Amino acid sequence: RGNALIAYRLLTNEHLGSFYNMKKHGATTLWEIWQGYRSHSHPMFGAVVRYLFQYLLGIRQREGSAGFEQIVIQPCFVAGLNRLKGHITTPKGMVAVSIQKNDIETMVEITLENEMDAFFLFEAQKFELHKGLNRIPLQKIVY
Secondary structure, eight states: OOOHHHHHHHHHOOSSSSHHHHHHTTOSSOOSSTTSOSOSSOGGGGGHHHIIIIIISOEEEOTTOOTTSEEEEOOOOOTTOOEEEEEEEETTEEEEEEEEEOSSEEEEEEEESSOOEEEEEETTEEEEOOSEEEEEEEEOOOO
8 A cells, every 4th residue: 555664664673662672582473562471372363364465466367367376576665674484375376576675676586386376466567477487577676
């Protein structure tokens, strides 16, 4: 919704009441209460995972499709986040996305385990994706 930077800052906040604070205190799961009392294995805050995969990595179903019949890769590029990597397993097979930024370009690598109806969107550009590794170099992205 145009607030990728705000979501990223909330996720990476290092103060009390943050995911970082949980990790700093040894958490390997999400706590029910930000301050750490009660359950230390609670999925309530797990919605952040959706943000990581659907928005930062940009792995989504095309609107109107079901069962990952049609896949759109459209990452949100956020200032300060220069490297990210992840994958999901769909009914059609694995979809992996890797993004690495430097001063010259942003390299997007998308790997499709099987043939899929998939494409990558960046600004007004649309790239059809094929089985295997798809490398898409983008000129330096300015925020």
